[in-house]
Amino acid sequence: MIELADIEAAADRIAGHVVHTPTVPSPGLSELLGVPVTAKLELLQRTGSFKARGAAAKRLVLDDAERAAGVVAVSGGNHGIAVAVMAGALGVAATVVMPRTAPARAVEVARAAGADVHLTDGMSAAFALMSRLREDGLTLLHPFDDPVVLAGQGTVGLEFADDAGELTDVLVSVGGGALISGVAVALRARRPGVRIWGVETEGAQAMSQALAKGGPVEVPLSSIVTTLSAPTVSQLTYDHVAALVSDVLVVSDAEAVRGTVELAEHAKVWAEPAAGCLLPAARRVRERVGDDARLGLVLCGGNSTVADVVSWTERGRSPARVRVDQ
Incomplete structure (x- = not known):
């Protein structure tokens, strides 16, 4: 398990090489979800994602x-x-x-x-x-099975803890699990009462399956969200999530694509489905924890094109065949 000191050291090391991305209240998402929402705009990071x-x-x-x-x-x-x-x-x-x-x-x-x-x-x-x-x-240079990489991704949580207002629950997308692991370490150290929730898409369920089985297992991959599609998580990321994360929720590809459209319409940001999946999950979290929720969303990346989203919606993967021009 990495510690807060590892993330703080990573933050010092990468300063000047990456962007300290904005953390902003979102009036549009707050209205949509019915509770205050703060977004960490990691899609504005260099290269378009937290990676x-x-x-x-x-x-x-x-x-x-x-x-x-x-x-x-x-x-x-x-x-x-x-x-x-x-x-x-x-x-x-x-x-x-x-x-x-x-x-x-x-x-x-x-x-x-x-x-x-x-x-x-x-x-x-x-x-x-x-x-x-x-x-x-x-x-x-492994995408998630490396404590140095995990600490680097954890700097997202360090900034979120420093920059956000009151938060009760933070939602983070899960692929191999380095981002949520690092964010959970940072937030649980800086804000011990905050709950952390992971979000996967159907057909890319390596972490939720690992939690169900008691350790990493290989899973079949079918999700269109390739940026979340790890065939298995690592023992490193599993250990962090099992210890620090409240639950990992699973949403459909269709819901993730619709979330991308909703983020464009309500938050005025262009995200990829790996971030769009947070919105349907946020609705479930609010149902679980009640109206006193103060939600934080880590919008992890924005590297899908308009053509990508149009293709997904026109193939019927989005509920009610949502169109981006509506």
């Missing part, structure tokens, strides 16, 4: 031999962008493995930043190729 924090934290502790070898990472989109961009900024060669279902923009941005991008048929195949490339001598 820049963990990538920078890890890059800055690599020794000369590890830098010279170059790094390899597996990603559903955002981690690959962050690794590619931060590697370029620090003069390190990067290889990124993504499934073919990853957002086209993520592939384009990673390649434009100078990374060697490999595409595979699915996320499990991507993790397998990453392992083989690591055996060939590349330095692994």
Whole structure:
């Protein structure tokens, strides 16, 4: 288990390499949900998601031999962008493995930043190729099974704790679990009474299944939300979530896409479904805890294109076939 001191050290290390993103009350979301809502706008982070924090934290502790070898990472989109961009900024060669279902923009941005991008048929195949490339001598930059990366992602929670007003409950999206693990450590240390809730999408339920089974298990992946699609969580992230998180809620892809549209309409921010999934979950949390809730939402990324969202809604994945032009 990492500690608050690890996150504070990571914050000092990455200062100047990442953005201290805004934490703002959202009148639109407060009206929509019926209770006060504060949003942490991590979608305004460098590279468009929180992933820049963990990538920078890890890059800055690599020794000369590890830098010279170059790094390899597996990603559903955002981690690959962050690794590619931060590697370029620090003069390190990067290889990124993504499934073919990853957002086209993520592939384009990673390649434009100078990374060697490999595409595979699915996320499990991507993790397998990453392992083989690591055996060939590349330095692994794992998206979640690394305490340095986890501490870097935890700086989101450090800023949220410092900048937000009163909060009773904070919702965080879950893929491999590094973000929610780090945020939970920071918030539970700085604001002990705050409850932390995780959110997954159906077909990307690695953490909720791990909690049900008592440890990490491999799960089949079918969600359109590739940025949350880890085939398994790690023991590291499982241990943090099991100890510090109240529950992990699961919503449908359709609800996540609708949440993206609602964030655009009510919060005036363009988020990806990995953040949009928080809104349907927030409604459930409010039902559980009552009208005294003061909700915090970590809007983790904004790297979906308009074309992506239009495609998802027109394929009927959004309830009532919500259209983005309404």
